[in-house]
Amino acid sequence: MPEFNARGRTTDHSFEQLEEIIQLCHLYGVKVHVAFNIVIFQDELARAIELLQKLLPLGPDALIVQDLGLVRVIKEMAPWQEIHASTQMTITNELAIELTKDLQIERYVLGRENSLSEIKTIKENTDKEIEVFVHGALCVAYSGQCFTSESIGGRSANRGQCAQSCRFEYDLIVDDKKVDLIDQKYLVSPQDLCGINEIESLKELGVDSLKVEGRLKSPNFVASVASSYRKAIDKSKFTKEDIEQMAISYSRGFFPGWLHGVNHQELVDSTFGSNRGLKIGQVQEVRKSSIVIASDKDLSNGDGLLFASTNREKKLELGSMIYDIKSLKNRRFEIFLAKDFKTQSVQAGFNVYQTSSPSLTKELTKSFNDREKLLRREISISLDAKVGEKLQLTASIDKQEVTVQSESELEVAKNDINLDNIRKELCALSSTPFKCQTPIINISENSPFIANKVLKNLRQRAVKELSEKILKHDLGEVLSAKLPDLSESFNQRESKIRPLLRELSQLEGLIPLLNSNPNIKNKIEFIILDYEFGKDYKESLELLKSAGIESAIATNRILKPNEYHHLKVLTRLAPDYVLVRNLGALQFFKENASNLKLIGDFSLNVTNSITADYLYSKGLMTLTPSYDLNRDQLLSMVKHSQRKDFEVTIHQYMPSFHMEHCVYAAFLSNGKSFKDCGKPCEKHKVELHDSFGNKHFIKADSECRNTMYNAVAISAPTLLKDCLEIGVSRFRIEALHEESSVIFDKLKTFCKLLENELSPSEVNLHLGLHENYGLSQGQIFKEDTYVDRKKS
Known part of the structure; x- marks a missing residue:
């Protein structure tokens, strides 16, 4: 999609070129899917609609979309337009598909981390089409859930600006000491995906489409991969040479990714990060x-x-x-x-x-x-030649048919007709997308004279008209879409803080401090618990209840089929709130625990008011905006939202990579999965030390997925005041590994800011004393213009 796509490091084509692409492909019977696969900011909606009005009449077979709000806009403008959910939508379970059924998405591109058995479960529980990645570059982080480029370089992967931070060199720091891994430097750089041996299995599971990751690759790479996978799909024997050719075209080493589940010892080679052939x-x-x-x-x-x-x-x-x-x-x-x-x-x-x-x-x-060697589509050609009638030629393919006639009637031939010459002329289609092996020739008994020039003219006319008929698409009218109006009215509410804690010990130390400081305690709406070990939740809820503080528990960022135990535990524990981090979990609670109060997290990628309104309609009480937003984008979204129930994170270590790859298991054990890794995550503190001198903390969740947190804390006290002025009154402060006393000091500092006892600059000065790498404003005050990278 010109201007809006996940190929931020390329040059966009024009709409004129896009039309040419679509027409060329349609002539050859090839579908064209246009990738509109980034999140859309509020002030970009008008431009997005303007471009859609140019795109939709061109007749793309599908639009691949990440942004939920954009899906609603497209369906409003063109209810007939087919839409595919991009892998950036982070769909990894059947419940997420069920939740979004009302958006009328026809196909879902699953997360690359789904295994064959998980794909089977998803396919068995939906009537939607499923698309699966089978080859190419493999991102270590979940698509749509990677904020590493944003947090390290101010470039968002959700905006096509990936800095490929997973291909950087990192040192492993365990319990504050560097581990000598000798030549292992590329600790989060996976080998390339090659699922050619799994094609038959995917076909048996009913997968509808196979996807190749080919960004910034050469035509030779495309040709090699397409040829090899075509053989595999058609059950003709692909050979070792086919795989070798693909490797020579481009390879960081081949591995079937997560199709057979996790294998932490083989996914990442770690000794190199680029093409080796x-x-x-x-x-x-x-x-x-x-x-x-x-x-x-x-x-x-x-x-x-x-x-x-x-x-x-x-x-x-x-x-x-x-x-x-x-x-x-x-x-x-x-x-x-x-x-x-x-x-x-x-x-x-x-x-x-x-x-x-x-x-x-x-x-x-x-x-x-x-x-x-170019593709030729087989067409049917029939020629009717009768003396006294016009010469007639009919050409057809699929359900398309055209008939052309000569200007004058045929006369009797003086010599015998050469049928071979007629067939040769009818089959002279080498400069067209078509071929005809056996034309049908109907000639009257009193042989008519057929001038070669007339026959050639009829063939050319028939091909031209057939081509035009193929390219003619009867689409519905492209309607206008209504942009959200500014909504300035709101009910002023008392501002509250929602601290997020990650360890039981933090809560145990914090509660006595809050009990002895009622003014600060009264500013806490509830405390969010985001623990690695679910066994600690019950005790934590009891501590909070005895202290008279309401509770919230966060779900995992990712939900896969058969991972519902965690959600069932949360349902039984019945906290006052649940922080929902994925679409599948939202559907689970709607079906199984409608009494729970649900709030949505940043991982739902809310960047505009249309997406926000859609998720509010699904029962979420508040939403945390995406971390892709800077100050102006965030405020604009809030101003255009009917509801102002946003929770803004004003202090945190930004979660960067969120990955199936477990650094603990890969480098501190010989285990392939949690079954045989010995659980080093329970014994050690792990950080990744980058080439800029920063140590990024790695933390596992209850499903052993790792999140890398940026070393530099992000703090935005000035944003708090801006938000209060437009009706936002809920603010989050996230802890990572701090002691309870430090967490309490941060809460006390922000409470003073709310009471106008400290200025934003005084807050930053004070909070900076707690941070090893100082403070950053992160993405909050950067200026984001989507096309900048393409122009530079």
């Missing part, structure tokens, strides 16, 4: 001006090679192109490289990877450049 062998000997390698793969001049050291303490990678090659005995080759290549830097034992192949490139390029 195909591993083909090892260095056997280094000579003065050549290198001898052992390989089962035949190599040629021009092939690109990468030599990577296996010495874990001295990492080295060198690349070059083969200028000459000699075959030796026992699958050994003497390789001669570019003159400036430092041959002596390579050592015996280095791994060898093939990164390019001119012969492969030539073959792949043919698949989309060679006219003989």
Whole structure:
């Protein structure tokens, strides 16, 4: 989608080009899905509607959408338009699909973390189409739930501006000490997804569509992957060579991702983070001006090679192109490289990877450049030739049919008709998207004279009219969409703070402090509990009840099929509120605990008032806006919302990565999952130390998913005053690993701000004393213009 898509590092095409793309594809019977897959800010809604009015008449087969509010807008403008839920909508369970049924979304692109068994459960419990990722770059964080680019670099992954922070180098810090992992630096950089061996299983599960992650990849990558997966889908035997070709086109190493469940020992290789191509062998000997390698793969001049050291303490990678090659005995080759290549830097034992192949490139390029290899659609052609009547040609494909006639009637031929020449002329379709193997020719007994020029003209006219008929789409009228009006009225409520705690010990220490300071205690509406271990909730609720403080418990960020135990426990515990973090959990409570008071969290990605209104209609009492919003965007959304029941986070360590990958299990155990990892998360404190000098805390949830929290605390006391002026009166302060006394001091400081006893600058000055890396305003006061990255 021009201007609004998750490809923030590319150049957008124009609507004229998009129309050309759609028409070309439709001629060939290929569907076009337009990705409108980012969250939309309030002040962008008018522009989004303006662009939709240009897009919808072009007849895209589907729009892939992340923003719930945008789905409502599109359906209002064009009820007939098919919509697919983007993977950024974080749909990982059947309950989320049920909740959003009223949006009339036809297909859901599941989160990449769903296993085959989970996909099976989802498919069995919905009548909606399901799409699954099978190949390409694998994000370590859940799509739609990654705020790392936002928190580290001010660039939102939910806005197509991913900084690929998962590909950075990190040191592992365990219990405040650096762990020497030697060559393991890329601790959250997964291998690429390759699910080609799982295609038959996915077909058996009834999956409707397979998706390839191909952002910023070459046409050769597309050609290689499309060819290989086409073979797998059609049950023709794909070969080892097909997989090798895909690896040479682009690979960080292949792995089936989460299709077989978690495997924390293999998902992340951790020794590299970029394209390496195909591993083909090892260095056997280094000579003065050549290198001898052992390989089962035949190599040629021009092939690109990468030599990577296996010495874990001295990492080295060198690349070059083969200028000459000699075959030796026992699958050994003497390789001669570019003159400036430092041959002596390579050592015996280095791994060898093939990164390019001119012969492969030539073959792949043919698949989309060679006219003989281009797709041709079979059409039916029939010719009726009778003396005294006009020559008539009918062409059809699927349900489309056209008939054309000559201007004058046919006369009797003086010579015999050459049927072969007629067939040849009718089948002369090489410059068109069509082909015809066996045209039907009906000729009267008294052979008519058919001029070759007339026949050619009829064929060309028929192809032109058939093409126009294929491209003609009878769409409904594109209606106007009503933008939300400003809603200035609100009921002034007393401002309250909602602290969020992550450990039982924090609560145990905080309650006595609050009991001895009733003024601060009265400013607490309730305390949110977000614990790693559910066993601590019961005791915590009892402590809060005895102190006369209301409670809330947070759900997990992600909900998968058969993970309802956590939600059932919350239902039995019956806290005063539940902080809902995913759409599936919202549906679960609507079905099973309608008496619970529900509030929505930032992970629901609310960035405009239409999305907010939709989620309020689902029973949420308050909503925490997305952390993608800066000050102006947040205030604009609130001003345009009929309800002002927002809870704004004014102090926190921003949650960055939220991932299925467990750093604890991967690097502090040999376990593949929670079943055999020994639960190091219960014994150790883990941080990731980035190249900027910051240590980001890693915390696991009750399903062993990890969240990385940004090292620098974000505080926005000036935002509190802005929000109060427009009717927002609920504010969250999140703790991470602080002692109770520090948490209490933060609460006391913000209470003084609410009572005008401290200024925002005095608040920041005081709070900064508690932080190792000082304070940041984070995304709150940055200026976000979507197209900036594309222009730079």
